[in-house]
Amino acid sequence: MSIVKYSYSRLSTWDxxxxxxxxxxxDKHFCSGDSLATELGTxxxxxxxxxxxxxxxxxxxxxxxxxxxxxxxxxxxxxxYDTEGGxxxxxxxxxxYHKEFFDIDDKGQxxxxxxxxxxxxxxxxxxxxxxxxxxxxxxxxxxxxxFNFEGHIIKGFIDRILKYKDKDEYIIFDIKTKNKLFPESExxxxxxxxxYGMALKEQLGLKTExxxxxxxxxxxxxxxxxxxxxxxxxxxxxxxxxxxxxEKQDFTPKPTPLCHWCPYCYTxxxxxxxxxxxxxYYSLWTRENPTxxxxxxxxxxxxxxxxxxxxxxxxxxxxxxxxxxF
Numbered sequence: 019m020s021i022v023k024y025s026y027s028r029l030s031t032w033d034x035x036x037x038x039x040x041x042x043x044x045d046k047h048f049c050s051g052d053s054l055a056t057e058l059g060t061x062x063x064x065x066x067x068x069x070x071x072x073x074x075x076x077x078x079x080x081x082x083x084x085x086x087x088x089x090x091x092x093x094x095x096x097x098x099y100d101t102e103g104g105x106x107x108x109x110x111x112x113x114x115y116h117k118e119f120f121d122i123d124d125k126g127q128x129x130x131x132x133x134x135x136x137x138x139x140x141x142x143x144x145x146x147x148x149x150x151x152x153x154x155x156x157x158x159x160x161x162x163x164x165f166n167f168e169g170h171i172i173k174g175f176i177d178r179i180l181k182y183k184d185k186d187e188y189i190i191f192d193i194k195t196k197n198k199l200f201p202e203s204e205x206x207x208x209x210x211x212x213x214y215g216m217a218l219k220e221q222l223g224l225k226t227e228x229x230x231x232x233x234x235x236x237x238x239x240x241x242x243x244x245x246x247x248x249x250x251x252x253x254x255x256x257x258x259x260x261x262x263x264x265e266k267q268d269f270t271p272k273p274t275p276l277c278h279w280c281p282y283c284y285t286x287x288x289x290x291x292x293x294x295x296x297x298x299y300y301s302l303w304t305r306e307n308p309t310x311x312x313x314x315x316x317x318x319x320x321x322x323x324x325x326x327x328x329x330x331x332x333x334x335x336x337x338x339x340x341x342x343x344f
Contacts, residue, residue, distance in 0.1 A: 023164070023171045026210050029260050033209075036263065037271035037316075041282055041296050049281035049293040054115040054129060059195050061088065061105045062136075062236060063177065066193055067159050069144055070178055074156040079145065085137055108133050125197065132197055132237040140236040147241065157181040157188060163217035167254075170261055176214045178234065188222075189230040190214045196235050205233075205244040212245070212253025269319060271299035273312040278303055284313075284333075298329030 032039040041047045065084050072079040091107040112119045112130065119129045148154065157179040164173040178191040192210055200208075208231075215227035231245040277283040281293035283300040302311045314325050 021171060023173045025172075025174050026213055029172075029213075029257070030209065032264055033256075033260055034276070035272045035280075036269035037297060037299055038280060038282060039264070040269040047282075047292060047296055049290050053279065053288065054111060054118050055195065057106060057111055057114075058108070058129065058133075061091065061107065061111070062195055063160075063193055064091075064105050065141070066144070066178075066234075066236065069141070070156055070159045073145060073148055074159070081141060084141065088133075088137065088141075123197065127197060135239065136237055140239040143234075143236060143239050143241070153182055153184070154180045154189070155183050161218075163214075163221060165217050165220045167216065167257055168261070172213055172217070174213065174217070176218065179218065186224070187230075188218060188224075188228040189232065190218065190228055191232050191234045191241075193234045193236065195237055196233075197237060199235070199238075199240060199242050200233060200244070205242065206246045207249035207252035207256070208233075208244050209253050209256055212250055213257075215245075215250055216254075267319070271297070271316050273299055273301035275301055275303040275308070277301040278305075295326075295330055295333070298326050 028039075028043060031042060042049075065088050068084050068087070069079045087107065089107045090109055091105055092110060093103045093105050095103040106114075108119075108130075115129075122128050148156070158176070159178055161176040161179060162174075163176060164171060166172075176190060177193045180189040180191070181187070182189075190211060192208075192214070211231040212227075215231065218224065219227045227250045229245075231243070231249075233242040233244055235242060277300040278285050280286060280297075280300065281289060282297035283289065284294070285300065285302065285304050286293075298314045299316055300313050302309050302313060314329060317325055
């Protein structure tokens with residue numbers, strides 16, 4: 019039997035919705051999950067890695083080259099396991115996700131305006147930060163890790179690690195494409211940072227996990243400190259809860275407005291064929307109808323097939339009456 023290795027994404031999927039976890043990781047209903055947010059995140063991480071590599075080597079980043087990549091890159095994956103390809107410039111993404119790319123959000127901004135701001139100011143953010151903190155150096159970028167947490171293997175990559183030049187202390191950065199700062203409730207003990215800290219402690223043989231953690235938010239030209247006192251301990255407790263739930267096969271759905279972007283939700287305008295007919299528990303929230311209603315209540319795994327059959331029968335009826343179109 020192969021050993022399961024858990025990524026942060028896999029763990030956060032269960033934490034967000036047990037049913038999505040079951041469909042994706044246990045039942046192997048893998049959907050082509052490309053979205054503007056994920057593809058833009060891949061592009062941004064690649065550009066930020068290039069900037070970091072130049073600065074680590076004491077060079078001025080080749081911003082003209084990096085801006086050209088950000089605008090016009092067209093590097094598809096050679097195969098499903100290719101870790102070097104799969105990034106595309108915003109001119110391609112703007113065509114692929116035209117409406118979403120130019121839609122104005124509640125802050126009067128769009129992906130387009132945030133990308134423009136990045137090219138004008140955000141792209142220089144890391145260089146400015148390093149110049150204003152001469153006591154720091156770039157230690158590593160996209161650092162792979164794998165460690166054992168209470169019998170479970172967790173793996174991934176740490177976006178960026180800085181180090182104090184005169185002491186054995188490290189700072190961990192996680193890069194996000196958010197259009198605003200994270201609320202205080204999400205900065206006290208973010209699990210992703212906690213996992214990174216545990217991994218680095220084990221890799222480097224540190225006495226304790228690093229004490230400084232940040233979100234790097236290039237699209238709003240901001241760096242936000244996270245992880246309050248006791249945060250690592252809270253992350254460990256959360257991991258214990260997640261693994262306990264997975265082991266107990268607790269696949270309880272958690273319908274929220276985020277269902278609207280889930281590949282198994284019928285309200286998702288970009289839902290693929292692979293995701294249809296698998297989840298009858300999704301939230302009915304949409305931008306046009308911000309409701310708290312959901313399609314069906316969870317009645318336990320033992321009653322799932324009955325709920326699903328009724329759901330599919332209703333969908334067929336509604337489709338034949340042309341009341342719903344997907």
